[in-house]
Amino acid sequence: MTDYTSDQPIIEVDDLHKDFGDLAVLKGISEKIYKGEVVTIIGPSGGGKSTFLRCLNLLETPTSGRVCFEGTELSAASTDLDAHRQKIGMVFQQFNVFPHLTVLNNITITPMLEKGVSKADAEKEAMALLDQVGLKDKAQEYPRKLSGGQKQRLAIVRALAMHPDVMLFDEPTSALDPEMVKEVLVVIQQLAESGMTCVIVTHEMGFARNISDRVIFIDGGIIAEEGTPEAVFDHPQNPRTKEFLSKVL
Amino acid sequence: MSASIWQVFSENWLIFIQGLVGTLKFAFIAVFFGTILGTLIAFMHLSKARIPSSIAAVYVNVLRGTPLLVQMYIAYFFIPMAIPVLSFMSKEQCVILSLILNSSAYVSEIIRGGINAVDRGQTEAARSLGMSARHCMQKIILPQAVKNILPALGNEYISMIKETSLAGTFALYELMFTRTLLANKFYTYQPLFIIAAIYLLCTLVLSHLVHKMEVRLSVSD
Numbered sequence: 001m002t003d004y005t006s007d008q009p010i011i012e013v014d015d016l017h018k019d020f021g022d023l024a025v026l027k028g029i030s031e032k033i034y035k036g037e038v039v040t041i042i043g044p045s046g047g048g049k050s051t052f053l054r055c056l057n058l059l060e061t062p063t064s065g066r067v068c069f070e071g072t073e074l075s076a077a078s079t080d081l082d083a084h085r086q087k088i089g090m091v092f093q094q095f096n097v098f099p100h101l102t103v104l105n106n107i108t109i110t111p112m113l114e115k116g117v118s119k120a121d122a123e124k125e126a127m128a129l130l131d132q133v134g135l136k137d138k139a140q141e142y143p144r145k146l147s148g149g150q151k152q153r154l155a156i157v158r159a160l161a162m163h164p165d166v167m168l169f170d171e172p173t174s175a176l177d178p179e180m181v182k183e184v185l186v187v188i189q190q191l192a193e194s195g196m197t198c199v200i201v202t203h204e205m206g207f208a209r210n211i212s213d214r215v216i217f218i219d220g221g222i223i224a225e226e227g228t229p230e231a232v233f234d235h236p237q238n239p240r241t242k243e244f245l246s247k248v249l
Numbered sequence: 250m251s252a253s254i255w256q257v258f259s260e261n262w263l264i265f266i267q268g269l270v271g272t273l274k275f276a277f278i279a280v281f282f283g284t285i286l287g288t289l290i291a292f293m294h295l296s297k298a299r300i301p302s303s304i305a306a307v308y309v310n311v312l313r314g315t316p317l318l319v320q321m322y323i324a325y326f327f328i329p330m331a332i333p334v335l336s337f338m339s340k341e342q343c344v345i346l347s348l349i350l351n352s353s354a355y356v357s358e359i360i361r362g363g364i365n366a367v368d369r370g371q372t373e374a375a376r377s378l379g380m381s382a383r384h385c386m387q388k389i390i391l392p393q394a395v396k397n398i399l400p401a402l403g404n405e406y407i408s409m410i411k412e413t414s415l416a417g418t419f420a421l422y423e424l425m426f427t428r429t430l431l432a433n434k435f436y437t438y439q440p441l442f443i444i445a446a447i448y449l450l451c452t453l454v455l456s457h458l459v460h461k462m463e464v465r466l467s468v469s470d
Contacts, residue, residue, distance in 0.1 A: 057377055059373055059376070059377060082376075082379045082380070082381050083379065084379075085376065085377055085378070085379040086378065086379030087379075088377070089377075089378075090373075090374075090377035090378075092370060092373065092374060094368075094370050096368070096370035096371060096373060096374035097374075098371065098374070098375075098389055099393065100392045100393050109388060110375070110378040110379065110380050113380060113381075113384050113388065114378075114379055114380055114381065114384070155374070158378070159377075159378065162378055162379060
């Protein structure tokens with residue numbers, strides 16, 4: 001079925017369009033993301049960054065165009081979307097931790113339900129992951145006792161417990177109090193350095209510059225510019241990129 | 250000289266208590282089976298498939314948009330005649346059926362509302378982890394929706410306690426029917442005040458309990 005090899009793009013997007021009613025949000029985006037790459041997506045609000053990211057795991061159904069993950073077209077009717085989504089971790093702006101489950105169960109529930117992992121194995125791995133992000137002592141707490149930064153770190157390891165091949169971050173620090181931004185960015189950075197393929201929508205320009213292999217500037221539903229962080233931040237070619245950067249830097 | 254209200258109550262208290270038991274019983278039956286049926290209707294309504302969703306919408310609109318008393322008359326006279334399979338049902342059962350159907354429409358909206366009130370991000374998080382739609386509903390959405398649903402179901406039970414008074418019209422032995430029972434003793438207004446007081450006492454006590462439940466459920470958020 002799939003003849004995916006690791007030198008092919010892990011995510012391949014071809015002429016992606018997304019309309020919400022009469023509003024065309026994405027107007028033809030094509031992009032290839034390779035294994036191990038760290039790609040950040042920047043651009044003005046309402047330009048389509050988040051919609052693009054949400055199309056990558058089909059949280060938004062594309063109006064037209066193709067989204068392929070590891071060689072499989074996700075929107076094809078025959079695709080087992082749940083199985084593929086297990087390999088695409090996603091972290092949300094609003095954390096979306098499960099408030100009715102303990103920190104530990106937030107992590108273990110999906111591996112146990114969908115992958116048949118035993119409770120003991122799931123908990124062992126969850127504890128190791130919590131330890132990595134400094135939340136081990138919170139394992140038995142409910143999320144309401146956590147700060148925003150702690151919730152977001154929980155959301156990240158919850159996704160990692162599914163052993164994804166790629167991680168999508170949708171403005172992971174935008175809902176955080178300023179003093180909690182760093183603790184989350186550090187976790188993402190460690191993840192990126194460990195070789196995880198990451199696609200990150202962010203407004204943290206300094207972070208984007210440091211962490212990225214590639215920066216994509218999305219504006220008006222298209223990729224207006226892309227390149228290395230140096231190229232995009234220091235030598236932007238597109239006037240819209242220049243204008244945007246002059247406002248945020 | 251007419252008897253005092255207290256006199257009427259002390260001489261006939263057993264009749265009123267039996268009436269109250271009937272009221273509580275019919276209201277419970279209506280809400281209990283109404284919840285089972287209403288859950289089904291709610292999931293049809295929430296379904297992305299257009300036909301079941303439309304059927305559920307029509308069902309809810311018709312039952313909520315017409316008076317319960319009219320529904321009871323229809324159940325009483327028309328159902329046994331029009332649906333021969335159901336002719337085994339007694340008149341009393343027909344009236345109870347109309348209570349259940351009426352309640353199911355309201356309960357389905359309570360359940361639908363409770364589910365819709367759970368933040369969309371919860372579904373997105375669960376589905377993005379690769380959780381199936383069914384597991385997401387069972388393990389993530391419903392446990393959170395229950396907190397919204399339970400107090401509202403309590404309120405539905407309180408409403409039903411009042412609604413069942415209409416069933417007295419069809420000689421079902423509930424609280425309102427005690428008035429008919431006592432009318433042959435030439436009491437005109439006294440039973441009405443007793444009946445009203447008992448209804449009020451019940452709804453106040455139950456409202457208080459529902460409120461306590463609401464507070465407890467919200468603490469665990």
